[in-house]
Amino acid sequence: MLETPHVALGIAIAVKSGNPWVAIPLSLASHFLLDKVPHWNPHFYSETQKFGQPKKISTYIAIADEVIAIALTLFLAYKFMPDVNKSFLILVCSTLSVLPDQIKIPYFFYNIRFGLIKKWVDFERKIQIEIKPFWGIVTQICVVVASLFWIFN
Numbered sequence: 001m002l003e004t005p006h007v008a009l010g011i012a013i014a015v016k017s018g019n020p021w022v023a024i025p026l027s028l029a030s031h032f033l034l035d036k037v038p039h040w041n042p043h044f045y046s047e048t049q050k051f052g053q054p055k056k057i058s059t060y061i062a063i064a065d066e067v068i069a070i071a072l073t074l075f076l077a078y079k080f081m082p083d084v085n086k087s088f089l090i091l092v093c094s095t096l097s098v099l100p101d102q103i104k105i106p107y108f109f110y111n112i113r114f115g116l117i118k119k120w121v122d123f124e125r126k127i128q129i130e131i132k133p134f135w136g137i138v139t140q141i142c143v144v145v146a147s148l149f150w151i152f153n
């Protein structure tokens with residue numbers, strides 16, 4: 001799944017639980033739950049197998065997605081100020097919600113393709129449920145909208 005829906009749900013967990021002991025493990029666990037929601041992703045893995053690195057278009061999509069995810073995180077963390085505890089929890093949960101994907105960056109972009117990181121990439125690939133782009137984007141928009149609705153209601 002893209003990073004924006006992951007952080008949207010991670011932040012919703014932070015806002016709604018407000019309790020770090022609950023929110024921190026739950027936001028990390030939510031990553032694996034969302035990877036099980038049928039979705040579309042750029043094909044980093046198969047492109048890396050074929051061309052030695054991800055395609056330019058896939059990289060651009062990933063960068064745009066990261067920028068939106070970071071902007072959403074900073075915006076919502078700012079919105080809950082001056083509740084510093086909540087804002088900090090938002091930053092932590094947002095980071096944890098995408099950590100399982102972020103640790104794959106050296107594999108795809110810095111050619112580190114062995115050992116634990118390779119095992120992790122293989123594992124993460126196996127748990128994804130991939131569908132065609134159109135519906136695979138629709139499901140992710142639904143996750144973002146539902147999470148934002150949850151945050152503000």
Ligand SMILES: [Zn+2]
Pocket residue numbers: 001031035100101124
């Ligand atoms: Zn993932």
